[in-house]
Amino acid sequence: MRRVMNMQPGRARWLLALLPFALIVMVYVVGSAQRRAENPSDKVLPPFGEMSSAIHRVAFEEDKRTGEYLFWSDTGASLERLAIGLSIATALALVLGLLIGLLPIGNAMFAPMTAVMSMIPPMAILPILFIVFGLGELSKVVLIIVGVAPCLMRDLVFTVGSLPREQLVKAQSLGASTWQVLIRVALPQALPRLIASLRLALGPAFLFLISAEAISADSGLGYRIFLLRRYLAMDTILPYVAWITLLAFLMDLALAQLSRRAFPWAHGAEPKA
Amino acid sequence: MSALSIRNVWIEYGSQVVLERVNLEIDAGAFIAIVGPSGCGKTSFLRLLLGQERPARGSILLDGKPMPDEPGPDRGVVFQRYSVFPHLTVLGNVLLGPELQSSPLLGRSFGRRRRALVERAHALLSEVGLGDSLHKYPAQLSGGMQQRLALAQALIRQPRVLLLDEPFGALDPGIRGEIHVLMRKLWKETGVTIVMVTHDLREAFLLGTRVVVFDRLRKLPTEAQRYGATISQNIAVHRRHVPGPGDDGIAANDSDRDDPIAVETPGRDDPTPTH
Numbered sequence: 146m147r148r149v150m151n152m153q154p155g156r157a158r159w160l161l162a163l164l165p166f167a168l169i170v171m172v173y174v175v176g177s178a179q180r181r182a183e184n185p186s187d188k189v190l191p192p193f194g195e196m197s198s199a200i201h202r203v204a205f206e207e208d209k210r211t212g213e214y215l216f217w218s219d220t221g222a223s224l225e226r227l228a229i230g231l232s233i234a235t236a237l238a239l240v241l242g243l244l245i246g247l248l249p250i251g252n253a254m255f256a257p258m259t260a261v262m263s264m265i266p267p268m269a270i271l272p273i274l275f276i277v278f279g280l281g282e283l284s285k286v287v288l289i290i291v292g293v294a295p296c297l298m299r300d301l302v303f304t305v306g307s308l309p310r311e312q313l314v315k316a317q318s319l320g321a322s323t324w325q326v327l328i329r330v331a332l333p334q335a336l337p338r339l340i341a342s343l344r345l346a347l348g349p350a351f352l353f354l355i356s357a358e359a360i361s362a363d364s365g366l367g368y369r370i371f372l373l374r375r376y377l378a379m380d381t382i383l384p385y386v387a388w389i390t391l392l393a394f395l396m397d398l399a400l401a402q403l404s405r406r407a408f409p410w411a412h413g414a415e416p417k418a
Numbered sequence: 419m420s421a422l423s424i425r426n427v428w429i430e431y432g433s434q435v436v437l438e439r440v441n442l443e444i445d446a447g448a449f450i451a452i453v454g455p456s457g458c459g460k461t462s463f464l465r466l467l468l469g470q471e472r473p474a475r476g477s478i479l480l481d482g483k484p485m486p487d488e489p490g491p492d493r494g495v496v497f498q499r500y501s502v503f504p505h506l507t508v509l510g511n512v513l514l515g516p517e518l519q520s521s522p523l524l525g526r527s528f529g530r531r532r533r534a535l536v537e538r539a540h541a542l543l544s545e546v547g548l549g550d551s552l553h554k555y556p557a558q559l560s561g562g563m564q565q566r567l568a569l570a571q572a573l574i575r576q577p578r579v580l581l582l583d584e585p586f587g588a589l590d591p592g593i594r595g596e597i598h599v600l601m602r603k604l605w606k607e608t609g610v611t612i613v614m615v616t617h618d619l620r621e622a623f624l625l626g627t628r629v630v631v632f633d634r635l636r637k638l639p640t641e642a643q644r645y646g647a648t649i650s651q652n653i654a655v656h657r658r659h660v661p662g663p664g665d666d667g668i669a670a671n672d673s674d675r676d677d678p679i680a681v682e683t684p685g686r687d688d689p690t691p692t693h
Contacts, residue, residue, distance in 0.1 A: 309500035314470060316503075319515035319575055320491035322522065329514065329525040331507045336439050410555040 148154035152170025191380040196294070212218065214386075215369065216224035222364040224392070226282060227354055230289025234350075235343060238297035239335075245298075247331050255301070267338030267353060275361060285357040292353040293346045300342040305331050340404040344397050350392055420479075421446040421611040422467070422579060427476035428452045428646070429462050433648035434529060436462050438474070438633060442630065444579075449605055449612045451626030453619060458632045458647040460615045464583050467613060468495055480546035481578065491519070494577035494610075496585045502556045509552040512539040539574060546600060548615045562593035567598065569660040574606060582614035584623065635683055 154161055177190040191199075204216035209219075229327055241259065245250035271288055278284040308331065315328045358367030373381050405412050422444040429437040437459040439648060444450055452460050462549050465471040465480070469488045471500055478485040489495070502511050516535045527535055533549045543549050546566040556564050572580060602625060605612055616622050622629045631651040634642075 311497045311500035314468060314489050315495060315501055316514075316518075317489035317499070318495045318572070319492065319518055320466070321518045321525070325518050325522070325525040329518065330503065334503075341693070402581060408505070410557065413557060417566055 148188050162177050188377045188379055195380045196384050200384045219364055219366050219369050223366040230286045233292040234290045237294050238301055242298045242301025244300040267292035280361045288353045288357045289350055297342050301335055304335050304338040308355045337404050337408040340400050346391050347396055419448045423479045424479050430474040435645055438646040446611055447609050449627045451622035451629045453622045454616045454632035462631055464615050467581055491575050492578045494572035495581045496568040496572055498584045498587050502564055504556050506555050507555055508548055509569050512574055524672050530542055542570050542574055562589050579611045584616055626655055
């Protein structure tokens with residue numbers, strides 16, 4: 146008998162992966178049935194049938210008041226905020242990260258400031274954002290930027306800063322200017338790491354998005370969940386949560402694929418000839 | 419005229435004197451091997467020539483003019499490690515120098531100009547034995563191959579001086595022998611002036627036209643701080659040449675640069691020929 150630590154899952158990998166999910170579903174179904182048996186109007190654990198009809202209602206029937214398909218307009222609004230926020234955060238982190246990581250002068254000037262700024266709890270300044278930028282889209286996007294950019298940037302500074310000194314000297318001995326070292330040596334080697342930290346930042350980004358939407362919005366996935374909470378509408382809230390999870394999971398997967406395709410050298414893979 | 423002249427150079431870190439009174443004239447086309455015990459400032463001296471470090475006193479002239487105090491294309495370099503860029507293919511690594519030269523803004527070239535550069539790079543890569551590995555990344559190459567690549571990458575910019583910092587120190591003895599042969603060949607063909615730091619005496623006398631020894635002349639512990647190392651010996655290497663069937667053909671037209679040991683045969687670090 147081998148030690149457990151040396152046993153490989155082999156072909157049973159998929160089965161093993163599905164098992165915990167199946168277990169959760171089973172516990173839910175049993176629990177739901179039990180509560181329903183005790184109280185036919187229970188709303189806390191609705192059966193799957195009710196969830197699917199609730200989703201059908203919001204996703205495929207027009208809302209009577211606005212004439213929109215709520216599920217999709219919520220998704221669109223949330224994804225738009227997320228996309229704008231993450232893009233700006235990434236761009237900001239990239240510029241500052243390269244400046245601080247590569248240039249001693251940039252480091253002297255910006256490193257202390259960013260070290261202090263990144264310690265500000267983003268949620269603590271949310272009221273300030275609402276006061277300064279109003280209750281519209283801008284404050285939600287800014288919250289995502291404030292919440293995500295510092296982490297991305299610090300990671301980038303570290304990546305660029307830990308490039309071997311030899312590489313930077315070598316590039317200069319090939320005639321590279323500071324700008325050329327930046328775009329041909331530092332940037333390409335920073336990008337795979339940036340994507341990796343962006344993947345890790347997806348969780349916080351959703352956290353800030355939903356927090357901002359919960360407090361002030363008129364559409365969005367977070368807004369809907371918190372609105373429906375008043376009606377105890379678990380039949381819609383649960384599928385919404387599942388949907389948010391799925392979106393985040395797919396984004397993570399897409400970023401992983403992008404990195405593997407675009408930077409094969411960073412993943413030890415064979416490049417295309 | 420001397421390619422490099424080092425005049426009364428001192429290197430100090432704070433109150434620690436590392437090198438003192440270093441005077442050295444390096445002829446154009448010479449192959450200088452620098453040896454000495456560890457911690458005697460060999461690598462500091464090379465960093466000085468690179469422009470990574472400034473002398474506390476003294477001056478360095480490159481072709482009669484004061485040498486710029488930062489790394490530049492007139493001085494190529496190969497380190498023991500990290501000499502090639504992991505994110506570029508073999509071809510990309512060699513193209514980098516010429517591309518940086520031809521395009522200040524993007525550092526990339528396109529179209530016909532790029533094709534011309536690729537042709538030049540390909541020819542050089544074939545010469546160092548990497549003609550079949552153009553699209554591999556450095557991580558996919560062995561240590562010896564990476565150093566061949568680093569040599570090609572440095573030489574394509576045609577530097578006045580090539581600086582080598584224990585370039586073959588991490589290689590297996592067999593592979594080291596093969597790359598010595600290549601090194602001599604490239605040196606003769608390009609006529610580049612080479613300064614190599616090594617701790618392998620055999621390598622120093624095998625490749626160098628002069629072997630320069632750095633050492634501390636004062637060895638008392640109490641004197642370690644205030645007295646640095648300096649050049650203790652500067653030995654011209656004269657090679658005996660015995661013409662014969664074992665001649666590798668390169669040395670034949672240059673009798674004092676004969677290479678008695680290294681023989682150019684395909685070794686295990688060479689790419690297997692593809693037919």
